[in-house]
Amino acid sequence: xxxxxxxxxxxxxxxxxxxxxxxxxxxxxxxxxxxxxxxxxxxxxxxxxxxxxxxxxxxxxxxxxxxxxxxxxxxxxxxxxxxxxxxxxxxxxxxxxxxxxxxxxxxxxxxxxxxxxxxxxxxxxxxxxxxxxxxxxxxxxxxxxxxxxxxxxxxxxxxxxxxxxxxxxxxxxxxxxxxxxxxxxxxxxxxxxxxxxxxxxxxxxxxxxxxxxxxxxxxxxxxxxxxxxxxxxxxxxxxxxxxxxxxxxxxxxxxxxxxxxxxxx
Numbered sequence: 001x002x003x004x005x006x007x008x009x010x011x012x013x014x015x016x017x018x019x020x021x022x023x024x025x026x027x028x029x030x031x032x033x034x035x036x037x038x039x040x041x042x043x044x045x046x047x048x049x050x051x052x053x054x055x056x057x058x059x060x061x062x063x064x065x066x067x068x069x070x071x072x073x074x075x076x077x078x079x080x081x082x083x084x085x086x087x088x089x090x091x092x093x094x095x096x097x098x099x100x101x102x103x104x105x106x107x108x109x110x111x112x113x114x115x116x117x118x119x120x121x122x123x124x125x126x127x128x129x130x131x132x133x134x135x136x137x138x139x140x141x142x143x144x145x146x147x148x149x150x151x152x153x154x155x156x157x158x159x160x161x162x163x164x165x166x167x168x169x170x171x172x173x174x175x176x177x178x179x180x181x182x183x184x185x186x187x188x189x190x191x192x193x194x195x196x197x198x199x200x201x202x203x204x205x206x207x208x209x210x211x212x213x214x215x216x217x218x219x220x221x222x223x224x225x226x227x228x229x230x231x232x233x234x235x236x237x238x239x240x241x242x243x244x245x246x247x248x249x250x251x252x253x254x255x256x257x258x259x260x261x262x263x264x265x
Contacts, residue, residue, distance in 0.1 A: 007213055015211050017071035022208050024067060025103075028060050029125050036132050047154065050134035054111055057133055061107040075216055076104060080223030083191060084108045089155050091148075091186070093179045094193035094221075095254055096161040099202040101195055104221065105159055112157045115144065115178075117165065138164070138178065148182050158182070162250060166204040173254055180232075180246035184239050189226040190250070194257040196220045224257065 035056060039049050068074035092109060094101065106112055118139040121127045136147035148158050160182065162175035183190050197219050199212040232246045
């Protein structure tokens with residue numbers, strides 16, 4: 001990183017804009033919780049109330065992304081956006097390089113349920129939003145698979161990050177088997193989204209204020225064709241072996257596409 005004396009006005013503007021955007025996001029979470037309180041107290045179908053909550057969160061996320069783009073704090077390019085916005089039920093899998101991947105993807109996918117780390121329930125506001133939106137925690141395999149099956153049964157979509165956490169900078173991707181297990185047990189093909197971020201920012205271990213010195217953060221989301229699961233469901237093989245094969249295939253797929261996408265970012 002360049003020294004403070006060499007930083008431009010553009011750098012300080014982007015630093016201030018990024019801080020303003022994240023402050024606005026934090027306030028938005030509080031406002032969303034307050035807005036959902038009357039909905040929680042109202043009598044009605046739980047599924048309909050959760051769908052309304054997810055619509056509110058998606059609206060908030062779309063506003064946050066527009067704010068970051070309009071202030072120059074972020075550039076976003078989405079290839080294959082129409083695949084994410086199909087009205088049919090989808091299992092969307094993506095790598096997870098930055099802090100705001102999930103925000104951008106949930107702003108793009110209609111009525112999507114996200115799988116989140118169980119540790120996030122430690123935050124009062126986040127726990128409230130998770131329960132009101134019907135987002136699924138990875139607290140147990142039973143909870144995870146059962147929740148996904150319910151979402152697919154009603155025609156909804158699920159977003160999962162196979163790494164389970166943000167990517168570790170400088171290390172190869174390490175996918176867990178959760179996404180493959182969901183796909184195979186729920187009989188859902190996978191919709192892959194390859195994410196790159198240049199220059200690196202908001203990575204694991206980085207603070208929000210560590211913005212690039214010379215240019216804005218540019219994120220690219222490349223949505224590929226669906227990956228069918230039929231070829232991994234051999235008659236004489238169990239789900240465990242099939243999930244290992246599918247996980248290897250997903251890892252190889254993302255490694256290959258990340259290399260290609262990085263070249264043309």
